[in-house]
Amino acid sequence: MSMPASIGGTVLIADDDRAIRTVLSQALTRAGCRVRSTGSANTLWRWVEEGEGDVVVTDVMMPDGDALDLLPAIRRRRPELPVIVMSAQNTVMTAIRAAEVGAYEYMPKPFDLRQVIEQVKKAVDSLKTNPGAAAAIKADEGAGRDEGLPIIGRSTAMQEVYRIMARLMNTDLTVMINGESGTGKELVARALHNFGWRKQGPFVAVNMAAIPRDLIESELFGHEKGAFTGATERAVGKFELAKGGTLFLDEIGDMPPDAQTRLLRVLQEGEFTRIGGRQPIAADVRVVAATHQDLRELIADGSFREDLFYRLNVVPIRLPPLRERVEDVPDLARAFLRRAADEGLPKKAISPEALEVLKRQTWPGNVRELENLMKRLAALCADEVIGADVVEEELSARPTSGAAPEGERGASLGASVESHLRAYFHLHGDSLPPPGLYDRIVREVELPLIALTLSATRGNQLRAAELLGINRNTLRKKIRDLDIPVTRGKKLM
The missing domain is CATH 3.40.50.300 (P-loop containing nucleotide triphosphate hydrolases)
Incomplete structure (x- = not known):
């Protein structure tokens, strides 16, 4: 069959059927597109977050997700990205759902390959003829939403x-x-x-x-x-x-x-x-x-x-606290610097070393605290690139929180344990600690961990086991071995 003139652009294909991915990839490549294909909704989402692709062609049902459930997140992240949805569940409700969540086009399976190619060309052409559409959509959808914090995060x-x-x-x-x-x-x-x-x-x-x-x-x-x-x-x-x-x-x-x-x-x-x-x-x-x-x-x-x-x-x-999603800190920090520049503050970048410093903090004020810090750094840092030393100096001047023991604020759990172990080794001077160190340290960590979890769940051992990620019988054994009191219905600590 004859194909439209060279389309150009990059097409992201997501379908759990390898044969369909192959057919679409070959046809779109012949039509002049660059193609990336996957059978995973999670991989598609990662590509979208990374800014890849000019058009998406996706099946609805995939082993790890429903594309129609993913579409609202794609629209928020990249509102200019056309998403063509295909489905073997070709009912009217599927088509309605696709329209409601902002699909560029809905095509039932089995599909006409020529029509798919034509829809991809139409989507790519719309981006070429109206390059300002993306900015306009983003500005429109962002109107009145600058209060609070951006929904950013890949965690x-x-x-x-x-x-x-x-x-x-x-x-x-x-x-x-x-x-x-x-x-x-x-x-x-x-x-x-x-x-x-x-x-x-x-x-x-x-x-x-x-x-x-x-x-x-x-x-x-x-x-x-x-x-x-x-x-x-x-x-x-x-x-x-x-x-x-x-x-x-x-x-x-x-x-x-x-x-x-x-x-x-x-x-x-x-x-x-x-x-x-x-x-x-x-x-x-x-x-x-x-x-x-x-x-x-x-x-x-x-x-x-x-x-x-x-x-x-x-x-x-x-909503998880920032300390539970530290992998989102770099994206958040960069976004806050961009926002600060939009608000009239000097345009700044931040070094990878500085981002690592930020990731090691506990952030008792969560994302709001991080946003305020980035605005402050944008205003006060003289360099175009914010370095680790500047971040460390600014963090050392922030008020301490009572949420963590003295000497551990701002440190990760691993850093706190390391600090305690260094002090323990120091107590023994040049000699090694006595035998049995591993069991003793594990016991000292396990006892408060299990006791505090039982306290938080009011003695509910099933819920505590779920939170700890261990078998309920394992938890019972540890409670017995560590001699931890359990009182149902009230906080223990």
């Missing part, structure tokens, strides 16, 4: 977050985001809104910890004139302001009991009344809540309603 921990988010984008399911301060909880909430079907509606954020407790109900539900002393006119609450959009309830653990009761009623009945009012108002919002606290502990001490927790915790998302 396994963040990939799990992306996977859950992709499945939630076009639903109204209530989401509970849990994470330490500075991990980007509001940004995730904004992303769920900005890429979901409610994106045309407002995004309204409320921080429970920042509002006087006696004003929270009025803030959320509004009030009528004369409802209480000082209510000189009607006030519209956040539920009304967020109509058709998303209501983000940050630090939900700080909500007082009375407001919890009213919120539960709204979630159950889908309507509310203003304080002092009688007319029910439909609650046409998606609710996303967030907290840095352990709500189960608050339930145990009676300060948070258990029934409200289950209403809010329909889909939980845990």
